[in-house]
Amino acid sequence: GAGVSQSPRYKVAKRGQDVALRCDPISGHVSLFWYQQALGQGPEFLTYFQNEAQLDKSGLPSDRFFAERPEGSVSTLKIQRTQQEDSAVYLCASSLASQGGYEQYFGPGTRLTVT
């Protein structure tokens, strides 16, 4: 089966624009995670879904960031009024397990550049 896919792979946005980043997890995976990875840094946790329920959004840096997974499969991370500091790679990961978060499978990421 296919792995985790993300689209678009690259996104350039002008400051102030809204963007939407899509994640298609591995089929049947219960858990879905979003991370932000700045250049030269490890992934920073943003939010976590178990099926359609968003159980943890403590890592979202501001109320401009919003994530949803309405049917428990595909997820969208939306960033409103983008700022230059939002430039990063946004990684999505999915996991078969309903708890824990180990054994996550990552997508290739979406590289967002805000100009």
Place this chain on the structure above:
Amino acid sequence: QKEVEQDPGPLSVPEGAIVSLNCTYSNSAFQYFMWYRQYSRKGPELLMYTYSSGNKEDGRFTAQVDKSSKYISLFIRDSQPSDSATYLCAMIPLVFGKGTRLSVIA
């Protein structure tokens, strides 16, 4: 001080060398310990995970956890140029290290 500390490198070794990658952590609540490998412009890929103190081996890779010292290591034996990547430690509750960039020179 960050919860997880990892030397970013870069670390450059000759082919065939034994590589030692390390992380220290400060939070005793960390339970699971994982190592991910990340190639340039790709997502991280899980290499190994472990729960308890001690060693876990998988092929050329050995993960070591010392909970009393809050120290974890990943050893790579007979390193290959294809091992050149960034290696990230990670812990549950979810925190990643910064990653160590490794280059194995043929």
